[in-house]
Amino acid sequence: MIKIDTKAFIQAKFSEYYEKNSLNIHPPSSMEKREFGFLLLKERIMLRHKAFKTAQEFRDSFKTLIPSHVYFSSAYYERPEEEMEEKGWLGADLVFDIDADHISAPCSKTHDTWSCPHCKTTGRGTPPKKCPKCNKQKFEEKTWPCEICLESAKEETIKLIDILTNDLGFSTNEMSLSFSGHRGYHLHVESKDILTLNSTSRKEIVDYIVGIGLDPQLHGLSKIGGPNLDDFGWRGRIARGTYEYLLSATPEQLEKIGLPRGVIQSLGKHKERILESWKYKGPWTMIKGVSFESWSKIAEQALKNQAAKIDTVVTTDVHRLIRLADTLHGKTGLKKTETSIATIEEFDPLKSAVAFPHGTASVDVSEAPKFRVGSEFHGPYRNEKVELPMAAALFLLCKGSARITEVGSSVR
Amino acid sequence: MEIPSFPIAIMMVVATADSRIKRTYALAEAKRASTLLKGERKETIMKIANNFKWKLEPAQPRPNLLNYDFALDFKDYIRNAAIIQHKKWKLVNRMLSKGEVFLTKVEVCRLLEEEVRRYIEQKLQVKVKSLSPDIMNRINRLKQLFYEKRGKTSWEEIPSEVIIIAYPPCIKRLHETISSGHHLSHIGRFTLTTFLVNIGMTTENVVDLFRSLADFKERMTRYQVEHIAGLKGSRTKYIPPQCDTLRTHGVCPGMDDICRRIRHPLAYYRRKLRIIKTEAPLAPGA
Numbered sequence A: 001m002i003k004i005d006t007k008a009f010i011q012a013k014f015s016e017y018y019e020k021n022s023l024n025i026h027p028p029s030s031m032e033k034r035e036f037g038f039l040l041l042k043e044r045i046m047l048r049h050k051a052f053k054t055a056q057e058f059r060d061s062f063k064t065l066i067p068s069h070v071y072f073s074s075a076y077y078e079r080p081e082e083e084m085e086e087k088g089w090l091g092a093d094l095v096f097d098i099d100a101d102h103i104s105a106p107c108s109k110t111h112d113t114w115s116c117p118h119c120k121t122t123g124r125g126t127p128p129k130k131c132p133k134c135n136k137q138k139f140e141e142k143t144w145p146c147e148i149c150l151e152s153a154k155e156e157t158i159k160l161i162d163i164l165t166n167d168l169g170f171s172t173n174e175m176s177l178s179f180s181g182h183r184g185y186h187l188h189v190e191s192k193d194i195l196t197l198n199s200t201s202r203k204e205i206v207d208y209i210v211g212i213g214l215d216p217q218l219h220g221l222s223k224i225g226g227p228n229l230d231d232f233g234w235r236g237r238i239a240r241g242t243y244e245y246l247l248s249a250t251p252e253q254l255e256k257i258g259l260p261r262g263v264i265q266s267l268g269k270h271k272e273r274i275l276e277s278w279k280y281k282g283p284w285t286m287i288k289g290v291s292f293e294s295w296s297k298i299a300e301q302a303l304k305n306q307a308a309k310i311d312t313v314v315t316t317d318v319h320r321l322i323r324l325a326d327t328l329h330g331k332t333g334l335k336k337t338e339t340s341i342a343t344i345e346e347f348d349p350l351k352s353a354v355a356f357p358h359g360t361a362s363v364d365v366s367e368a369p370k371f372r373v374g375s376e377f378h379g380p381y382r383n384e385k386v387e388l389p390m391a392a393a394l395f396l397l398c399k400g401s402a403r404i405t406e407v408g409s410s411v412r
Numbered sequence B: 001m002e003i004p005s006f007p008i009a010i011m012m013v014v015a016t017a018d019s020r021i022k023r024t025y026a027l028a029e030a031k032r033a034s035t036l037l038k039g040e041r042k043e044t045i046m047k048i049a050n051n052f053k054w055k056l057e058p059a060q061p062r063p064n065l066l067n068y069d070f071a072l073d074f075k076d077y078i079r080n081a082a083i084i085q086h087k088k089w090k091l092v093n094r095m096l097s098k099g100e101v102f103l104t105k106v107e108v109c110r111l112l113e114e115e116v117r118r119y120i121e122q123k124l125q126v127k128v129k130s131l132s133p134d135i136m137n138r139i140n141r142l143k144q145l146f147y148e149k150r151g152k153t154s155w156e157e158i159p160s161e162v163i164i165i166a167y168p169p170c171i172k173r174l175h176e177t178i179s180s181g182h183h184l185s186h187i188g189r190f191t192l193t194t195f196l197v198n199i200g201m202t203t204e205n206v207v208d209l210f211r212s213l214a215d216f217k218e219r220m221t222r223y224q225v226e227h228i229a230g231l232k233g234s235r236t237k238y239i240p241p242q243c244d245t246l247r248t249h250g251v252c253p254g255m256d257d258i259c260r261r262i263r264h265p266l267a268y269y270r271r272k273l274r275i276i277k278t279e280a281p282l283a284p285g286a
C-alpha cells in the first residue's frame, strides 16, 4: 500500500486521461478564430485568451497544462489571443445551457447541501437568501447530478429542440447536443445566418423560448375563441398546455392561480365536455360560468410548462466560454459527452460520460447521497471507507466528498 | 424617394457633424420611405426587402394561417423588431413556423423603416473633409434653425431629449453603451445613474435605459435607482464621482475644451447648458 495525496491523485488521473485520449478530442470548427480557456488543476488559475493554429498544438496543450476544465468561445475573433477589447469580434454561435440548477427539481432537497463559510452553518436543498445564523449571503454549495435532476434537464432539452426546429426552423444538422459532465445539457447551434446577431436580438430568441412577455391575447385568446391544439408556434403550445393543465390540475392548484370557486366547480363538472371540445374549437367559450378572465389565468399558467428552462445569461452573452466536448469536468471527473439528437430519449448521461472505465480505488468518504456513475448505484455513505470502481471513486474525490486511501491493483 | 436630392441632403447632414441632427434626419427619411411603401404593390416591397438581403416571401395561405401577406425569416425580423417597444413586436407574440414570421404588408413596411433608418444612419457616419465656406454657412444656419425649433419645444416637454447635447463625453459614451445593450462596469453604471438622476431625469426613464440589458431585472434596477435618487434607504442623494476618479477607472474617454475647465461631470453639464443657451440664437458663422 502506498500513501497518496488526493489532489496529486486527481491530477495523475486527469493527466493519464489526456495522454490516452487527446486524439479523440476534436478542435471546434474555425479553431484558429476561437478563444480557449483553461482552469489549471494544480495552480487553480484560469488561463484565458489562448488560441491555437493547428490541431497538434491544440491537443498537446491538454497534456502539458492538465486542466480541470477546458473552455472555448462561442465567438469568433480576428485576434482571439488579445484582451477582450482588442479581439475584433466577428460573430458567435448560438448556445444554450440547460442546467438542473435552473430547474430546481424537488429531489435537490435530498442530495444538495450548502454551508456558510463564515459560521459553518449547513443545510439541505438550495441555500436560503441569508444565513439563518449570521445573516451573511455567500454560501458554498454542493450539488449532485442525480437521475431525477438529469431526467428533468433532458425534458427541458427536448422542449428546447422542439422550439428550435419547429418554430425557429433550425435543422438538427446545425446543432450539437452534449451532456455537460455535471448536471445538464449544452446545445450548440452553428449556422452562418445567426453569427452576427447581437445580444438584443439573442434576447428575443431567449424570450421566445422561455415565454417571457408572452401575451395569450396576441395568440388568439379572446372573448370569442382561443388557440387550437394543432396551431403553429406558441399558439399551439398555449392550447396543448391548457389541455394538459386542465387534465392534471387539482382544485387547490386552480384556487392558487386565483380562479373563483364557481369557476373551479364548473371546470370540474364539465371535464368531459372540455376534453371533447378540443376535437373542435377548444373549450374557450363553451363552459358556462368560466369567464374570459379565468381562461386568461389558465392559459398564463399553462404556458409555463411549455417553455424550456434555459439559462438566459448564457445565450445572450456573445463572448461566452463553453466547455469543450470530450474534456473532463473538474467537479465530477466525467467527460462532456456528445449525443445524437435523434436518440436523446435513450441517452444515459451517467453511463456515457464515464472517462475511467477500468480499475478501482479505495476512498474515505465523509458524506455522499446515493448516486450512480456508470451503471451501478453507490452509497449513501457517511464517514466510511469503501472500495469503488475508478470512475465512482474519482467522482467523489472531485466533489470533495472523499479522500483517497488506496489504489486498486489493476491500475498501472 | 426623390433620388437626386438624396445624396446632397446626406452630405449636408454629415457636415453638421451633429449626432442628434443625423438621427432626426435618418428617422424622418425612414418614416417617409415606409409611408410611401405602404402604397406599393407586394412585388415592389419584396424587391426592396431583398435589396437589404431579407429573406421575405409571400405567405402561402394555410388553413390556420390566414390574413398574412408575407413570411419573413425570423433573424431578419428580430434584427429590426427587437428595438420596437410595443409588446406585439416581441418575437414571442408572433406566429412562427419553421423559422418564418408571418406578417401583414403594413407590418413589413414598419420593419423596413427600421432597416432604412439604420442604413441612413450608417451612411451618415462618414466624415466630410471640407466644404466651401458658402455651403458651410448654409449648413450652420440650418443647424441653428434646428436647435431653435427642436431645442425650444423639447426643452419644456421632454427635457431628457434636449439635455443630451450637453452631456459630457464620459456620460455620452456610457449612455451609448447601455442603449446598445452592452454591459457597463459597476462604476460606469453608478456614474450614469447618479448623473441622470441629478439632472432631473425621472426614475422611470432611468430604469428604461437599463431595460435592453440581458440581465435586466426590473425590481432590482428600480430599487437601485431609487436608492441613488435618495428616495429609498439612507435618503441621501448620491452624486457622480469626480473627473479625477473617473479617469482612474477608465470611464473618462478623454477631455474636450469644456472638460479642461471643470472637475466634475455635473459642472460640465451646467456650463455647457449655459453655452448652448447663449450660442443658439447667434447668427451663423459667429
Ligand code: SF4
Binding pocket: B168, B169, B170, B171, B242, B243, B244, B246, B247, B251, B252, B253, B254, B255, B256, B259, B260, B263, B264, B265, B268
Ligand atoms: S474630464 Fe470629467 S467631464 Fe470631461 S469627460 Fe472626463 S470625466 Fe467627463
Ligand SMILES: [Zn+2]
Binding pocket: A116, A117, A118, A119, A120, A121, A131, A132, A133, A134, A135, A136
Ligand atoms: Zn453563517
Ligand SMILES: [Zn+2]
Binding pocket: A105, A107, A108, A111, A145, A146, A147, A148, A149, A150
Ligand atoms: Zn436530483
